[in-house]
Amino acid sequence: MTYETKITAAPVDNGVNTEALIGARSAFEQMPEAAQFTFRSACDWMTGTQNRNTLNGYFGLGQEHARKKTFTIESDHPEVFAAADSAPTPPEIVLAALASCLTGGVAAVAQHRGIKLHSVRAIVEGDIDVRGILGMDPEIRNGFSQIRVSFEISADASDDDIAALVAQSQKRSAVFDMLTNPTNVSVSVAR
Secondary structure (H helix, E strand, O other): OEEEEOOOOOOOOOOOOHHHHHHHHHHHHHOHHHHOOEEOOEEEEEEOOEEEEEEOOEEEOOEEEOOOOOEEEEEOOOHHHOOOOOOOOHHHHHHHHHHHHHHHHHHHHHHHHOOOEEEEEEEEEEEOOHHHHOOOOOOOOOOOOEEEEEEEEEEOOOHHHHHHHHHHHHHHOHHHHHHHOOOOOOOOOOO
């Protein structure tokens, strides 16, 4: 991790509404059933190994919600796998999700703790042995064998305070939890 430290007493605005987040925590303490959310992605095959995920709508706060905008995420594979290389691979999208979740967490924790951020960059790398995916060796797993996250943070805080921001972000990250703890996944086919 690389840290740059500057100390200041000016009011902090990292663009995170921590008052609303703290208010949500209080509401969820009173109505825990409202904290149950279901997010969705619909993935359509396009051609070859290229797919398009469409994301809009989720269940939360006891009801369905529509997003202001429909989001799409495409995926493909690189040319070295005889593919078109038209989009990132699904494993790269997982790495991007982890980086996004941790970086957003750093911003939220910094806002809550009154730390002004100047820049935050997470660099995420994942090691994968594709012999597992290709079915060449049943002893080689299909997924990542290791993931590394490195932060470059410039903030008005001490090195210890910045390290604490990263630690708290990791502790509260949904994607970090998904990658480091087993998750029940069921797959079905509808005809």
